[in-house]
Amino acid sequence: MLCENCRENDAVVNLTTIKDNVVTQQHLCEKCAAAKGVETSVTMPKHPLGDFLQAVQQKSLVGADDAPACHFCGASARDFRTTGRLGCARCYGAFERSLRELLRRLHGNSRHTGRRYEPPAPELLERAGSVAQLRERLRRAIDSEQFELAAELRDRLRAVDT
């Protein structure tokens, strides 16, 4: 069914209004419904943290929208806001300030006091995988159009290969 107002988009909202004891029903698209001041839930993020993140980030991550995307995985602050998930471990550095604030609100604290961790010594690692990792990062950098980073990674790969 088409929206009864614009006759362009599909009607997704059934708006019932009562005026002077007369009930009228209108089938509207999301846009026209919004124009009449009806909130639709369609634009809300669909993860459990959704409401919370929106409320927090309106305050703390607004500035971070301009923060550069994560160098490792290319995720942006906007990506985080829509999915509620960070892209990689480096994202914690890329969005450190706003994340610290978010962690404090979520956990009441932003400092880890549990078990400390020392990564294994390189000779103990099962696979160095450094070349494969560099290649993966290069592919990712090209995909997300971070050409400066891509050039740097390409040079590093050449250095490893020779």
Next chain:
Amino acid sequence: MSLDLSLLPDGGVGWLDASGEHADVVLSTRIRLARNVEGYAFTPRARDGERLRVLAQIRDAVPRVPSLTGSVLLRVDELTTPVRQLLHERHLVSKELAGLESGQDVRTGAALLLGEGVSVMVNEEDHLRLQSLRSGLAVGAAYRAVERLDQELGSRVPYAYHPEFGFLTACPTNTGTGLRASVLIHLPGLVLTKEIAKVLAGLQQMGLTYRGLYGEGSEVVGNFFQISNQTTLGRSEEELIHDLAKVVQKVIEREEEARRVLLRDAGYIIEDKLWRAYGTLRYARSLSLDEAMNYLSGVRLAVGLKLISGLSVYTLNKLLIFCQSAHLAYAEGRALSEAEACQARARYVREALANEAGAQG
């Protein structure tokens, strides 16, 4: 790929044996640690190739991880949907790992490493979800097992770790210790006496939360609740599990008190209700899952109150798992319609109860 479940250590359900403390009230204690492997994007953002390399790296490390001796690796991404459902019904994999969430398919590289008492989900929301599952209330034992696994694996595979934030996870709600301890508990007394709302509200004030039988987003059925810690950062692992155990102990006392009140104030009504539940399970020819869960809850209460004897908690635990749809289809060797599943469920429950020495009042 089909799967012979008898090849799994304990069939993956050793925790059903009701050997733990308070096993008539507490079904199981589960502790999981969320970990990510350094050098890759987190699972939701990773490419297929990255996830496969994470899996390969874990696979290579397994022979040097004593906690995983004798473990079985299941490539969840190569299993059929019915088998993935079966693993989910056994609480061995999350809905997310099994690719059973609406609109989602199973991820390339999704795998389960199943050892004795411990397991690792690979390429869940985090690269690694280390888990330990125990019968009854056993937070200490469950934590020691998963901590050992964590130390062994973490000395072979580099984890993503930050000196200030701790272990780094895809979702900031898990950052820090990455630890979620949850206790699956049966609280029919508190539900019947309508005390449950107060108890659940109290949990939230203590920094704990509750969920249904299948974790996040699942409904409460059969009066089973999963109580777990809500925060993971700013407190040590020991503090988190100690607090949970202390509160669960209190909840158990409240449940026992509620049961005493029920018996004292409404003895014959309760007795009648629970025997009717038993009668239905014993003789019904068709049972929906919800019905079965609710009547099993009643019979479990009756056994706890010693109104029915000759029926073991182990049998009741097994029934909870094995009367689910994917298990019935697996036992029948074919897909079942809803009506066929209800009949198969009634038959399975009838036979299981008939095989017990015989319940007596």
